[in-house]
Amino acid sequence: MVQPDVNALRTFIANNFLFCDDFPLSDAASFMEAGILDSVGVLQIILFLEERYRIKVADEEIVPENLDSILGLAQFVGRKLTAPEMLTGGSHATK
Amino acid sequence: MCGIAGYCANNAGDGVDKSILLDMASILGHRGPDGRSVFVDGPVGLSHARLSIIDIQGGNQPMCNENGSIWITFNGEIFNFVELREQLLRQGHCFSTHSDTEVILHLYEEEGLDCLRRLNGQWAFALWDRNRQLLFLARDRLGICPLYYTQTDGKLLFASEIKALFCHPAVSRRIDLQGLDQIFTYWCNLDGHTAFEGVREVPPGCLITFQSGNLNLRRYWSLSFSEKVSCDNGQSAEELLHLLTDSVKIRLRSDVPVGLYLSGGLDSTVAGALMRKCTDASLRTFSISFADSTYDEALYQDEASRFFGTTHSCLKCVATDIGRVFPDVIWHAEKPLLRTAPAPLFLLSRLVRDCGYKVVVTGEGSDEVLGGYDIFKEAKIRRFCAQRPESTRRPKLLTKLYPYMPDLRSQSEAYLQKFFCTDPADLHDPFFSHLPRWKTTAGIKLFLSGEIANSIGMASSASLRNLPDDYSTWNWLAKAQYLETITLLPGYILSSQGDRVAMAHGVESRPPFLDHRVVEFAAKLPPELKIRVLNEKYLLKQCTRDIIPPSIRERPKQPYRAPESASFFAEPLDYVDELLRPDRLREDGIFDPQRVGMLVAKARKGLGLSTRENMAVVAIISTQLLIDRFIRQFPAGAA
Numbered sequence: 213m214v215q216p217d218v219n220a221l222r223t224f225i226a227n228n229f230l231f232c233d234d235f236p237l238s239d240a241a242s243f244m245e246a247g248i249l250d251s252v253g254v255l256q257i258i259l260f261l262e263e264r265y266r267i268k269v270a271d272e273e274i275v276p277e278n279l280d281s282i283l284g285l286a287q288f289v290g291r292k293l294t295a296p297e298m299l300t301g302g303s304h305a306t307k
Numbered sequence: 308m309c310g311i312a313g314y315c316a317n318n319a320g321d322g323v324d325k326s327i328l329l330d331m332a333s334i335l336g337h338r339g340p341d342g343r344s345v346f347v348d349g350p351v352g353l354s355h356a357r358l359s360i361i362d363i364q365g366g367n368q369p370m371c372n373e374n375g376s377i378w379i380t381f382n383g384e385i386f387n388f389v390e391l392r393e394q395l396l397r398q399g400h401c402f403s404t405h406s407d408t409e410v411i412l413h414l415y416e417e418e419g420l421d422c423l424r425r426l427n428g429q430w431a432f433a434l435w436d437r438n439r440q441l442l443f444l445a446r447d448r449l450g451i452c453p454l455y456y457t458q459t460d461g462k463l464l465f466a467s468e469i470k471a472l473f474c475h476p477a478v479s480r481r482i483d484l485q486g487l488d489q490i491f492t493y494w495c496n497l498d499g500h501t502a503f504e505g506v507r508e509v510p511p512g513c514l515i516t517f518q519s520g521n522l523n524l525r526r527y528w529s530l531s532f533s534e535k536v537s538c539d540n541g542q543s544a545e546e547l548l549h550l551l552t553d554s555v556k557i558r559l560r561s562d563v564p565v566g567l568y569l570s571g572g573l574d575s576t577v578a579g580a581l582m583r584k585c586t587d588a589s590l591r592t593f594s595i596s597f598a599d600s601t602y603d604e605a606l607y608q609d610e611a612s613r614f615f616g617t618t619h620s621c622l623k624c625v626a627t628d629i630g631r632v633f634p635d636v637i638w639h640a641e642k643p644l645l646r647t648a649p650a651p652l653f654l655l656s657r658l659v660r661d662c663g664y665k666v667v668v669t670g671e672g673s674d675e676v677l678g679g680y681d682i683f684k685e686a687k688i689r690r691f692c693a694q695r696p697e698s699t700r701r702p703k704l705l706t707k708l709y710p711y712m713p714d715l716r717s718q719s720e721a722y723l724q725k726f727f728c729t730d731p732a733d734l735h736d737p738f739f740s741h742l743p744r745w746k747t748t749a750g751i752k753l754f755l756s757g758e759i760a761n762s763i764g765m766a767s768s769a770s771l772r773n774l775p776d777d778y779s780t781w782n783w784l785a786k787a788q789y790l791e792t793i794t795l796l797p798g799y800i801l802s803s804q805g806d807r808v809a810m811a812h813g814v815e816s817r818p819p820f821l822d823h824r825v826v827e828f829a830a831k832l833p834p835e836l837k838i839r840v841l842n843e844k845y846l847l848k849q850c851t852r853d854i855i856p857p858s859i860r861e862r863p864k865q866p867y868r869a870p871e872s873a874s875f876f877a878e879p880l881d882y883v884d885e886l887l888r889p890d891r892l893r894e895d896g897i898f899d900p901q902r903v904g905m906l907v908a909k910a911r912k913g914l915g916l917s918t919r920e921n922m923a924v925v926a927i928i929s930t931q932l933l934i935d936r937f938i939r940q941f942p943a944g945a946a
Contacts, residue, residue: 231902252917275721
């Protein structure tokens with residue numbers, strides 16, 4: 213499976229929702245349980261993923277399992293990047 | 308309404324400085340532009356800034372009884388003063404005025420501290436009983452009128468607003484971190500705390516006696532949901548309408564004309580309908596509309612105005628108006644805010660004053676008393692989901708919440724379920740209804756500096772643990788209503804968004820839904836007469852169906868909101884740039900400059916901010932303004 217750059221995910225979450233440079237939580241920590249994300253935040257994550265990884269996030273994929281932790285995000289993006297029919301162009305993923 | 312202040316030394320030898328009393332009255336001049344006066348008697352000094360509404364000629368204060376042994380400085384209105392006066396006259400009391408103030412003096416002579424039980428109205432007063440050398444402070448049942456106090460060097464100082472306390476040189480001005488912590492969790496202070504160290508608020512429904520240097524605070528009224536109505540639904544509707552009508556009727560007692568704040572919602576429209584029923588006088592109405600249609604209710608306001616045939620004035624508000632007046636709003640609110648909504652109401656009271664009005668009836672309190680808030684419906688759905696966590700259909704109801712928040716409505720059921728914490732274990736939490744709100748709000752503490760965050764930890768809910776003895780036996784809605792009525796109602800709705808921004812321009816607001824007879828009757832009603840399925844304020848809609856426009860009765864509820872962070876960044880504002888400079892933030896010490904910088908950068912880009920982030924922007928700017936106006940520059944901020 214193609215793996216996205218996890219550091220880029222950590223930096224995005226840290227900068228945009230924790231307002232700091234370093235991601236202080238574990239990769240498995242729930243964003244919502246940590247109180248850093250609400251409905252607007254979920255939409256921002258989706259926009260980020262679609263822009264950076266050039267993927268399309270379907271409505272049924274907008275669930276906490278995919279988007280509520282660094283691990284969840286990495287696995288979700290990895291699956292999307294691996295499935296060729298979901299790709300719409302090049303990717304910023306790293307192996 | 309007026310502004311009151313004063314202080315009481317431990318003994319007469321300490322003396323009272325009249326110039327300080329005059330300074331106190333002067334700094335409260337916005338509350339009472341019609342006259343200022345002070346009274347000194349031995350160890351006590353009373354100060355008064357008057358907004359003359361009843362007995363314009365004779366109602367000057369401080370006022371005394373027949374023999375000058377009892378003096379009072381009073382802010383508010385006793386709406387049943389006509390009936391009380393007649394009774395006191397029959398009991399042999401002699402009146403020298405026709406004011407409601409004098410009624411309190413004679414009622415105190417008759418009943419002592421128990422006189423409070425007889426009053427119907429909104430008040431904060433200080434009464435000096437010379438014979439007993441007793442100072443008696445009291446505040447109305449629900450906290451419509453403000454009253455603060457502090458003790459220093461054996462003195463007790465009191466005032467309608469904290470800024471008057473700071474006029475005494477012995478009173479220090481420091482931010483109270485515990486008070487901030489409470490606001491950054493519950494939106495308001497609890498248990499008499501304020502945003503300033505050593506300054507306390509007389510809690511709603513409480514009185515204080517100060518005698519021989521001993522302060523005694525005690526509760527004379529509390530909200531209870533223990534009793535149940537004994538009549539059928541039809542009779543309940545009749546009784547509610549009867550009580551509301553009489554509440555409005557006595558709230559029209561005034562020697563100056565009374566207007567109405569018309570929001571376009573159910574409550575102010577009902578108030579307007581009942582005003583129409585109680586008086587043939589022409590009706591004058593005032594409202595706010597917003598250029599941003601997200602917040603605007605002008606169509607409904609116009610419809611209600613046409614329906615009642617009122618003379619209507621509407622203030623059109625844009626985001627930049629809010630940013631410009633926000634420093635003045637904080638000067639009056641005297642606490643950090645999490646929303647900008649008080650700012651348009653500050654502008655509205657200016658319009659009311661400029662139109663020559665001093666008094667308005669408002670719809671405040673109806674949502675708390677009759678079950679109108681979304682937080683109640685949210686609690687109902689969360690309970691429903693938590694009772695059957697495996698159900699995939701129940702969470703769909705959550706999409707019916709918050710129709711005015713499209714981002715939230717577009718979320719998947721899985722996310723909605725997670726947002727609203729429908730954990731079955733939460734069902735047993737006494738604060739079940741308010742847990743999501745408090746958790747979201749506490750998120751703004753992310754922006755506190757490390758030192759402050761470590762020193763305050765998580766806000767203590769110890770004072771909230773002091774619940775009524777039989778609270779656990781109350782139904783789910785009663786618990787939620789109780790929490791809302793003791794926290795947000797006095798701590799934000801009636802203060803920051805009520806008295807403080809209205810009285811900033813000498814405008815008194817009168818909320819008939821908070822007549823204690825209405826509140827006590829509504830507390831006895833079963834939940835299904837308040838929220839029928841997900842239809843809020845059911846009984847109110849039923850009993851007023853023939854007197855308000857159907858479109859307003861049937862419209863979806865829209866809470867009053869205003870543009871948030873856009874208010875501060877849509878145009879350059881010097882004070883925002885100054886207060887958010889990293890070195891300024893570092894010097895003031897409350898917030899983390901790096902995090903604030905990143906948040907502000909996000910807001911300046913015009914990116915959509917979350918609820919928590921919008922609250923954080925408002926909280927940070929308002930706290931920095933509070934420090935600037937009350938700690939650094941006081942009294943330079945005086946308007």
